[in-house]
Amino acid sequence: MSRWEPNARGRLEQAALELYTERGYEQTTVAEIAKRAGLTERTFFRHFPDKREVLFAGAGSLQDLFVHTVTEAPDVAAPIDAVTVALEVVAAQFQDRFDHVSRRQAVIVANAELRERELIKLASLSAALADTLRRRGVGEPTARLTAEAAVAVFKIAFERWIEGGGERDLTHLIRELLAELKAVTAGA
Amino acid sequence: MSRWEPNARGRLEQAALELYTERGYEQTTVAEIAKRAGLTERTFFRHFPDKREVLFAGAGSLQDLFVHTVTEAPDVAAPIDAVTVALEVVAAQFQDRFDHVSRRQAVIVANAELRERELIKLASLSAALADTLRRRGVGEPTARLTAEAAVAVFKIAFERWIEGGGERDLTHLIRELLAELKAVTAGA
DNA sequence: TCGAACGATGTCAGTGACTGTCATCGAAGA
DNA sequence: TCTTCGATGACAGTCACTGACATCGTTCGA
Numbered sequence: 001m002s003r004w005e006p007n008a009r010g011r012l013e014q015a016a017l018e019l020y021t022e023r024g025y026e027q028t029t030v031a032e033i034a035k036r037a038g039l040t041e042r043t044f045f046r047h048f049p050d051k052r053e054v055l056f057a058g059a060g061s062l063q064d065l066f067v068h069t070v071t072e073a074p075d076v077a078a079p080i081d082a083v084t085v086a087l088e089v090v091a092a093q094f095q096d097r098f099d100h101v102s103r104r105q106a107v108i109v110a111n112a113e114l115r116e117r118e119l120i121k122l123a124s125l126s127a128a129l130a131d132t133l134r135r136r137g138v139g140e141p142t143a144r145l146t147a148e149a150a151v152a153v154f155k156i157a158f159e160r161w162i163e164g165g166g167e168r169d170l171t172h173l174i175r176e177l178l179a180e181l182k183a184v185t186a187g188a
Numbered sequence: 189m190s191r192w193e194p195n196a197r198g199r200l201e202q203a204a205l206e207l208y209t210e211r212g213y214e215q216t217t218v219a220e221i222a223k224r225a226g227l228t229e230r231t232f233f234r235h236f237p238d239k240r241e242v243l244f245a246g247a248g249s250l251q252d253l254f255v256h257t258v259t260e261a262p263d264v265a266a267p268i269d270a271v272t273v274a275l276e277v278v279a280a281q282f283q284d285r286f287d288h289v290s291r292r293q294a295v296i297v298a299n300a301e302l303r304e305r306e307l308i309k310l311a312s313l314s315a316a317l318a319d320t321l322r323r324r325g326v327g328e329p330t331a332r333l334t335a336e337a338a339v340a341v342f343k344i345a346f347e348r349w350i351e352g353g354g355e356r357d358l359t360h361l362i363r364e365l366l367a368e369l370k371a372v373t374a375g376a
Numbered sequence: 377t378c379g380a381a382c383g384a385t386g387t388c389a390g391t392g393a394c395t396g397t398c399a400t401c402g403a404a405g406a
Numbered sequence: 407t408c409t410t411c412g413a414t415g416a417c418a419g420t421c422a423c424t425g426a427c428a429t430c431g432t433t434c435g436a
Contacts, residue, residue, distance in 0.1 A: 004401085004402075004413080004414075008413085008414090029391090029392065029393085030392080030393065030394085031392085039414075039415090040414075040415055040416080041393090041394090042394095042395090042414075042415065042416080042417095043413080043414055043415075045393085045394060045395080046413080046414080049394090050393075050394075051392095051393065051394090079372065080372055080373060112308065115308060115311070116304040116305065116307065116308045117304065119304065119307040119308055119311055120300065120303060120304045120307055123303070123307055141344060141348070141364075141365060141368055142368060142371075142372055144344055145340070145341075145344065145365065145368055145369050145372050146372050148340040148343075148344065149337070149340065149369065149372060149373060152333070152336040152337065152340060153333075155336075156329060156332055156333065156336065160329070176329075177329060177333065178373075180329055180330060180333055181333050181337065181373050182373045182374065183330075184267065184268055184330060184333050184334050184337060185268060185337060185366075185369050185370045185373045185374075186370065186373075186374070192384075192385075192430085192431075196384080196385085217420090217421065217422085218421080218422065218423085219421085227385075227386090228385075228386055228387080229422090229423090230385080230386070230387080230388095230423095230424090231384080231385055231386075233422085233423060233424080234384080234385080237423090238422075238423075239421095239422065239423090
C-alpha cells in the first residue's frame with residue numbers, strides 16, 4: 001500500500017488530463033503535472049515511463065477484457081464472430097463514460113505524439129487478439145487479418161461515436177461497420 | 189541547389205541508417221549521425237524534424253504514388269478494386285529493393301518509437317487513400333473502411349514478404365490476403 | 377568583374393524529457 | 407523500540423530539440 005496521500009498514480013493521471021486540456025499537451029511540463037498532484041517530477045517517472053503514457057493507463061485492462069472475452073467465446077463461432085462479441089462487450093464499457101472518454105480523446109487527436117501512442121496501443125491490441133485467435137486454433141493469415149479488421153472497425157466506430165457526441169449507440173455503429181466491411185470486400 | 193558537399197540530406201539518411209544498424213537507434217545520438225555525414229547536429233534538425241523522421245524520408249512519395257494510382261484508376265472499378273491496383277503498383281516499387289528495405293525494417297521493428305512513427309505514416313496513408321476515394325464519389329463509411337482494409341492488407345503482406353527473405357512475390361501475397369480477407373468477413 | 381542578396385551551414389545558449397544515484401520519510405513487523 | 411522496506415525527494419547529468427545570430431559559398435545584377 002501507499003503512504004502519504006494515497007493514490008499518487010491516480011492524482012497524476014487526473015492532473016495530467018486537466019493540464020493537457022487547459023493549456024495543451026506540449027505546453028504542459030511534467031514538473032507542472034507533478035506539482036498539481038503534490039509530487040515531484042521524479043516521482044511522475046516512477047509511475048509512468050513517459051509523458052504520454054499517463055493518458056493510456058487504462059489500455060492494459062481494456063486489452064485484457066478484449067482477450068478474455070475472445071478466449072471465453074463459444075468454440076463453434078467463426079473467428080470474426082468471436083471477435084465481434086468482444087467488440088460489443090468492450091463497447092459497453094465506453095458507452096457510459098462518454099464525458100471522460102471524449103475529453104481524453106480531444107487531447108489525443110490534438111497532438112501527433114499522442115496519436116502515435118494511441119496507434120501503437122491499437123497495434124498491440126491487434127497482436128494480442130491475433131494471438132488469442134491462434135490459441136483457439138485459428139490459422140494464419142486468418143488470425144492476423146481478423147484481428148486487424150476488428151481493430152479497424154472499432155477505431156472507426158469509436159471515432160464516429162465521438163463525433164456524434166455520444167448520441168449514437170457504439171454497439172450499433174460497430175454492427176453497421178462490420179456489415180459494410182463485408183460489402184466492401186465482397187467486391188474484390 | 190546546394191553547395192559544399194552535395195546531398196547533405198542523403199548523407200544524413202545514410203549515416204543514420206548505418207549507425208542505427210550498427211549500434212541501435214537508442215544508442216545513437218544525433219550528433220554522431222551529423223558527424224558521420226560531415227555536418228553538425230543543428231543542420232540535421234534543419235533537414236529532419238526529429239531523430240525518427242530521417243528513416244521515413246520516402247514515405248511522402250510512396251503516399252503520392254498510392255494516391256495518384258487510385259486517382260487514375262478507371263471509373264468503373266469498385267472502390268476495393270481501385271485500391272487493389274494501387275497496392276500492386278506500390279508493391280512493385282519494393283520488390284527490387286529488398287536489401288535496403290529489409291535493413292531499414294530491421295531497425296524499425298527493434299524500436300518502439302520507430303514502430304510508432306511507422307504506424308502514423310500508415311495512418312496518414314489510410315487517410316489520404318480515403319480522401320481520394322471520397323473525391324471519386326465513394327461514400328462514407330465505405331471510403332474509410334476500404335482504405336483501412338487496404339492498408340491492413342499491405343502491412344501484413346509486407347511483413348510476410350520481409351519474413352520470407354524477399355523470396356515470395358509481394359504482389360502475390362497481397363492478392364492472397366485480399367482473398368482471405370473476403371473469406372474472413374464473409375463469416376460475419 | 378565586383379558586390380549585394382540569399383540560402384545553407386556553424387556556433388552557442390537554453391529548455392525540457394528522462395535517468396541514475398543517494399538520502400529520507402513513513403509504515404509495518406520483530 | 408528497533409529494523410526493514412517501499413515510496414518519495416533531491417540533485418546532477420545526458421540528449422533531443424529550438425531560437426538567435428554569425429558566416430560562408432553561390433548567384434545574379436550592375
